[in-house]
Each structure stands twice: as C-alpha cells, then as structure tokens.
Amino acid sequence: xxxxxxxxxxxxxxxxxxxxxxxxxxxxxxxxxxxxxxxxxxxxxxxxxxxxxxxxxxxxxxxxxxxxxxxxxxxxxxxxxxxxxxxxxxxxxxxxxxxxxxxxxxxxxxxxxxxxxxxxxxxxxxxxxxxxxxxxxxxxxxxxxxxxxxxxxxxxxxxxxxxxxxxxxxxxxxxxxxxxxxxxxxxxxxxxxxxxxxxxxxxxxxxxxxxxxxxxxxxxxxxxxxxxxxxxxxxxxxxxxxxxxxxxxxxxxxxxxxxxxxxxxxxxxxxxxxxxxxxxxxxxxxxxxxxxxxxxxxxxxxxxxxxxxxxxxxxxxxxxxxxxxxxxxxxxxxxxxxxxxxxxxxxxxxxxxxxxxxxxxxxxxxxxxxxxxxxxxxxxxxxx
Ligand SMILES: CSC[C@H]1O[C@H](OP(=O)(O)O)[C@H](O)[C@@H]1O
Numbered sequence: 001x002x003x004x005x006x007x008x009x010x011x012x013x014x015x016x017x018x019x020x021x022x023x024x025x026x027x028x029x030x031x032x033x034x035x036x037x038x039x040x041x042x043x044x045x046x047x048x049x050x051x052x053x054x055x056x057x058x059x060x061x062x063x064x065x066x067x068x069x070x071x072x073x074x075x076x077x078x079x080x081x082x083x084x085x086x087x088x089x090x091x092x093x094x095x096x097x098x099x100x101x102x103x104x105x106x107x108x109x110x111x112x113x114x115x116x117x118x119x120x121x122x123x124x125x126x127x128x129x130x131x132x133x134x135x136x137x138x139x140x141x142x143x144x145x146x147x148x149x150x151x152x153x154x155x156x157x158x159x160x161x162x163x164x165x166x167x168x169x170x171x172x173x174x175x176x177x178x179x180x181x182x183x184x185x186x187x188x189x190x191x192x193x194x195x196x197x198x199x200x201x202x203x204x205x206x207x208x209x210x211x212x213x214x215x216x217x218x219x220x221x222x223x224x225x226x227x228x229x230x231x232x233x234x235x236x237x238x239x240x241x242x243x244x245x246x247x248x249x250x251x252x253x254x255x256x257x258x259x260x261x262x263x264x265x266x267x268x269x270x271x272x273x274x275x276x277x278x279x280x281x282x283x284x285x286x287x288x289x290x291x292x293x294x295x296x297x298x299x300x301x302x303x304x305x306x307x308x309x310x311x312x313x314x315x316x317x318x319x320x321x322x323x324x325x326x327x328x329x330x331x332x333x334x335x336x337x338x339x340x341x342x343x344x345x346x347x348x349x350x351x352x353x354x355x356x357x358x359x360x361x362x363x364x365x366x367x368x369x370x371x372x373x374x375x376x377x378x379x380x381x382x383x384x
Contacts, residue, residue, distance in 0.1 A: 041097040048184025049101035054140035061136030143186035151193030154363035171205040172251040178269035179217035180256035257290035264356030264378030265302025302353035312346035
C-alpha cells in the first residue's frame with residue numbers, strides 16, 4: 001500500500017485522512033469550508049507543521065475557485081474592498097488555529113502578500129482570486145520536492161559525519177521523535193524523509209522512534225509509515241531514550257521542527273528537548289530537519305516561541321485523542337480519575353524548545369548549517 005497522504009485533492013474538492021483514528025481506521029473526510037479546515041487543524045484531525053499550512057492554503061484556494069464558478073457570484077466579488085475584507089478575515093481566522101508551528105503563519109503571510117500585490121496592480125476581483133488560488137496550490141505543491149531535497153542534504157551530511165566519527169560504519173542507526181513523514185507534510189516528510197533517503201540509499205541500519213505521548217504521533221503514525229515503507233524500525237516509550245543510548249549504538253537523532261528562532265533554538269514535539277539533552281550526554285549528533293518556512297527570523301531566540309498547551313483531557317486518555325468525555329462510561333478509557341466534563345491538575349504542553357547549543361546541525365532545502373566553533377547559536381542566513 002502506498003504511503004498515506006495527509007491531504008487528497010481533486011479539482012476544488014479536498015479530503016484529509018482523519019489522523020485521530022489512525023492506524024486502526026483509515027477514514028478520509030471532506031473539507032468543504034474554511035471553518036471545517038480550521039476545525040481539522042485545531043482538533044488535530046490533521047497535524048504536522050507543513051501539512052496544516054498546506055490545508056489552510058488549499059482551503060482558501062478551493063473556496064475562491066468555487067466562488068468564481070458560482071452563479072450568482074458571491075458578494076465578496078462585488079468590489080476589491082469586499083474581496084480584501086473577505087480574504088483577510090479568512091487569513092486572520094486560520095492564524096488562530098494552532099500557535100506554535102510557524103509554517104501556517106508563513107503561508108498566511110505569503111497569501112496576504114499575494115493579495116496586496118494584486119490589489120496594488122489594480123487587478124480585477126476575478127484576477128485577484130485567480131492569483132490567490134494559484135499561490136495557495138503552490139504552497140502545497142512545493143512541499144514534496146522541498147522535502148526530498150532537504151532529506152538528501154541531511155542524509156549525506158549525517159553519513160559524512162558518521163564516517164568521521166566511526167571509521168568503519170557502513171549503515172547508521174537513528175532515533176526520531178514524533179511524526180514527520182507524509183502524514184505531517186504534503187509528502188515524503190522531513191526528518192522521516194531523511195530516514196527514508198538513508199534507507200533508499202542502503203545506508204540505514206535501524207530507525208528507532210518514540211511513541212510521542214500523549215497524541216502518540218510515533219506509535220500511531222510513524223509506526224504505520226515506517227511499516228508501509230518497509231524500513232527496519234523499533235519503537236520505544238518516551239521514557240526509554242536514555243536507556244536506548246546506554247544500550248545501543250545510535251549514530252544520530254533526527255527530528256522535525258515547528259518553529260526555529262533566529263539563533264537556532266527549535267520548538268518541536270514535547271520530548272524533543274529530553275532527547276537532545278541525552279544525545280549531548282552521549283555525544284550523539286542531534287539534527288533538526290525542516291523547510292525554510294519553519295525558520296522565524298523575526299524572533300531572536302526560543303523564549304519568544306509560543307508553546308501550545310492542549311486540552312488536559314488529551315493527556316489522560318489511553319486511546320488516541322478522541323473526546324470529549326461525556327459519561328463515566330467514556331471515562332473508563334482515561335488513565336486518571338476523571339470527573340466529566342472538566343479536569344484540573346494536568347500539564348500538557350504540546351511542544352518544547354531545544355536550545356541551539358544542544359543542536360549539532362539544522363537542515364533545510366537550502367543546505368546544512370552547523371555552529372561556528374565556540375558559538376552557542378547558529379547563523380541561519382545561508383539556509384533560511
Ligand atoms: C514535519 S514536522 C511536523 C512537526 O509537527 C508535529 O507536531 P504536531 O503533530 O502537534 O502537529 C511535530 O512537532 C513534528 O515535528
């Protein structure tokens with residue numbers, strides 16, 4: 001079976017696989033409106049920094065494309081002022097879906113720039129819509145090629161680094177956190193793309209991955225993708241990273257990112273910082289793999305990255321993140337005593353920030369950045 005895709009399109013129709021149900025149920029749901037797209041992002045039916053940016057962009061393109069074919073035409077086509085107000089309201093609305101991943105914000109800024117540029121050029125409302133439709137499609141279409149390029153660059157860098165550190169090693173063992181494959185992007189993936197590249201090159205030993213509780217991106221999504229790709233893999237619980245490093249030869253830790261600050265501090269799935277501290281303790285290279293749209297040059301360091309805190313209940317359920325809990329019967333699936341509908345006393349940040357000093361290399365489609373000797377931070381200007 002080919003790798004699952006996060007988003008499927010046919011003309012103006014958009015479907016996403018409901019990732020809350022994977023791997024037990026593969027169910028594609030129609031995304032008919034921007035409201036449904038926003039809900040899918042916020043409730044994590046779709047997740048992954050690049051994938052949520054693609055869905056937001058495609059959803060706007062789909063709505064505007066349908067509007068151009070509608071009869072009578074929608075009110076927002078009556079004037080450029082009406083169209084500007086309509087599009088900017090949608091872009092502002094998408095911005096509220098999830099705060100940490102900057103790719104969504106980058107896509108929104110890109111579409112807003114397309115709108116303003118078209119307005120400045122005195123384009124007709126129909127031409128402005130067509131420009132936005134085209135740009136929205138490009139946001140999604142660019143992702144796969146970009147992922148393959150960064151995966152190749154990162155894979156070759158890691159192979160060279162391993163040759164330097166371990167003279168006779170032919171294949172490398174890596175650990176990854178969360179899910180960064182086709183389900184988190186428009187295809188191929190970022191950190192999981194690098195792992196796929198190594199496997200396709202015959203240079204991968206074993207890919208270890210963490211369960212990534214509480215949403216379980218690892219045990220539910222990465223496990224599924226690695227099995228579909230026939231990549232040798234071993235799952236570990238989040239608490240086992242230190243034991244793994246003590247008992248196995250791991251040549252690199254390879255993770256994705258949701259936002260990278262100007263100095264290289266990186267926000268990624270909760271548990272990434274733990275793995276970085278342990279990798280430093282064991283002298284294991286720690287590599288971040290992400291598209292340039294993940295780099296936020298507007299913030300100097302990781303203290304400025306907003307960290308999303310998810311609903312407490314999501315950290316309390318044995319099964320995926322399906323809720324709300326509406327009865328005591330439902331509550332039997334919870335790992336703690338729940339008094340529906342609410343819950344106090346749970347700390348559930350969805351991301352953490354790994355300081356640049358713990359990161360060995362940052363890989364984008366433009367290249368690989370390493371820190372200058374003696375520097376705690378990165379100069380990302382060459383790869384941003
Ligand atoms: C391609 S990187 C995706 C990035 O997004 C994930 O977070 P979430 O599943 O909550 O959207 C995780 O941080 C991954 O590294």
